Amino acid sequence: MSIYTGPVFEMAREQFNVVSDYIGIPVEDRDRLLLPKRAVAVAIPVHMDNGRECVFEGFRVQHHLTLGPTKGGTRFSPTLDVGEVAALAVWMSWKCALCGLPYGGAKGGVTCDPYKLSRRELEAVSRRYMQEMIPFVGPHTDVMAPDMGTNEQVMAWFMDTYSMYQGKTVTEIVTGKPVSAGGTEGRREATGRGVAHLVGRAMERLQMNPGGATAIVQGFGNVGSVTALALAERGVKILGVSDHTAAYYDRNGLDLASLQRHVGEHGVLAGWSTEALFDPGELLVQPCDVLVPAAVEQVITGENAGRLRCRILAEGANGPTTPQADRVLAGRRDEIFVIPDILCNAGGVVVSYFEWVQDLQQFFWDEQEVLSRLAKVLDRAFTRVMARVDSDHVPHRDAALAIGVQKVRDAKKIRGLFP
Ligand SMILES: NC(=O)C1=CN([C@@H]2O[C@H](COP(=O)(O)OP(=O)(O)OC[C@H]3O[C@@H](n4cnc5c(N)ncnc54)[C@H](O)[C@@H]3O)[C@@H](O)[C@H]2O)C=CC1
Numbered sequence: 016m017s018i019y020t021g022p023v024f025e026m027a028r029e030q031f032n033v034v035s036d037y038i039g040i041p042v043e044d045r046d047r048l049l050l051p052k053r054a055v056a057v058a059i060p061v062h063m064d065n066g067r068e069c070v071f072e073g074f075r076v077q078h079h080l081t082l083g084p085t086k087g088g089t090r091f092s093p094t095l096d097v098g099e100v101a102a103l104a105v106w107m108s109w110k111c112a113l114c115g116l117p118y119g120g121a122k123g124g125v126t127c128d129p130y131k132l133s134r135r136e137l138e139a140v141s142r143r144y145m146q147e148m149i150p151f152v153g154p155h156t157d158v159m160a161p162d163m164g165t166n167e168q169v170m171a172w173f174m175d176t177y178s179m180y181q182g183k184t185v186t187e188i189v190t191g192k193p194v195s196a197g198g199t200e201g202r203r204e205a206t207g208r209g210v211a212h213l214v215g216r217a218m219e220r221l222q223m224n225p226g227g228a229t230a231i232v233q234g235f236g237n238v239g240s241v242t243a244l245a246l247a248e249r250g251v252k253i254l255g256v257s258d259h260t261a262a263y264y265d266r267n268g269l270d271l272a273s274l275q276r277h278v279g280e281h282g283v284l285a286g287w288s289t290e291a292l293f294d295p296g297e298l299l300v301q302p303c304d305v306l307v308p309a310a311v312e313q314v315i316t317g318e319n320a321g322r323l324r325c326r327i328l329a330e331g332a333n334g335p336t337t338p339q340a341d342r343v344l345a346g347r348r349d350e351i352f353v354i355p356d357i358l359c360n361a362g363g364v365v366v367s368y369f370e371w372v373q374d375l376q377q378f379f380w381d382e383q384e385v386l387s388r389l390a391k392v393l394d395r396a397f398t399r400v401m402a403r404v405d406s407d408h409v410p411h412r413d414a415a416l417a418i419g420v421q422k423v424r425d426a427k428k429i430r431g432l433f434p
């Protein structure tokens with residue numbers, strides 16, 4: 016029996032099969048493309064502040080090494096399992112290939128609740144996780160980055176731990192580090208800014224004006240908060256936001272600066288206001304021009320997809336939309352413009368690629384250079400996806416996935432990995 020089980024991996028498999036049918040990949044070639052090259056599971060013993068020892072489970076899944084090292088984030092979440100990590104690694108592969116990055120996909124993480132760990136405990140978990148992973152990662156093997164539940168500080172601890180074991184500083188072992196520790200300008204904001212940039216491209220195509228448009232954002236961490244701010248900078252009014260502790264809605268628009276101050280002080284949205292409190296489940300189906308799921312998987316489902324009242328669905332999160340929802344949305348193609356996750360949130364890994372390149376060269380760019388290169392890569396990917404949608408009349412997700420999957424398949428074929 017496969018170790019890759021669970022609803023999130025099944026979702027990645029179903030999407031892959033839909034696209035394989037579309038581009039004609041024989042059934043017997045599919046496992047070679049879908050099943051990860053390697054999966055590592057480690058135990059992470061940590062002395063907790065209460066004096067007890069707690070052993071956390073950690074994972075790293077490297078999907079394929081055909082185009083270069085593997086690349087992808089690290090997730091700290093209480094429900095994480097190897098099936099979810101593998102799905103996220105598979106999606107990283109298609110994303111990197113779609114954007115023309117010289118990487119395979121990877122993902123990793125620890126089954127823990129970062130909101131319940133003290134700073135000392137978080138540092139201990141982070142350092143021990145990297146220490147256990149040292150034999151399996153490297154600047155030309157597998158390069159980690161942040162994902163849900165981790166941040167620049169965790170990346171700095173990863174880099175420091177790896178470097179201590181090498182006896183020298185190896186900044187290129189992880190991306191998403193603070194600028195002061197060898198990171199690049201623009202990485203922290205890259206995913207959210209990329210989402211807003213692509214919303215802008217979608218609006219151009221739909222002949223919509225961002226000034227006066229409205230948005231709702233689920234998730235108010237790195238991706239959600241930066242997306243909300245970047246959309247607001249373009250003139251979009253933010254009507255609703257949520258995180259795992261609270262949801263707020265105001266049809267006149269929310270005060271983003273105040274929300275950000277609150278999260279900066281308290282770490283979560285809860286406690287910001289009593290008047291604007293809203294039912295989190297209902298937030299996604301409120302009328303708006305742009306809906307941005309920027310938190311967990313599988314929030315747009317077969318049940319609520321028919322009730323969405325947005326014009327653009329911009330998938331900041333990985334895997335927010337189930338295949339059942341995709342079937343509903345396919346029937347609503349003229350009403351809802353989907354920017355699929357592997358395109359929509361690619362800004363993060365694109366700037367991670369720039370960070371890796373800069374670290375390898377020890378030659379650093381200014382923020383303007385990072386941003387203009389980011390826009391170029393995202394524009395190219397957007398144009399390619401839209402060209403495929405126009406020529407083949409397929410849903411946007413299928414077009415994006417087809418480009419990514421085909422690129423990996425071609426590389427494997429030319430290297431002789433298929434009979
Ligand atoms: N950080 C990055 O550069 C990238 C992140 N992503 C994806 O974006 C999503 C968010 O990641 P980050 O912002 O980095 O994580 P984060 O840890 O900074 O923030 C996650 C946010 O989601 C909220 N959240 C968690 N469960 C929720 C729920 N059930 N309902 C509503 N909100 C919930 C949290 O409270 C928090 O506000 C994930 O799907 C991640 O894989 C994708 C590409 C790059």
Ligand SMILES: O=C(O)CCC(=O)C(=O)O
Pocket residue numbers: 086087088089107110158159160161162190191333360361363364365367
């Ligand atoms: O920046 C990276 O390398 C990966 C970011 C990530 O985890 C993602 O795009 O889902």
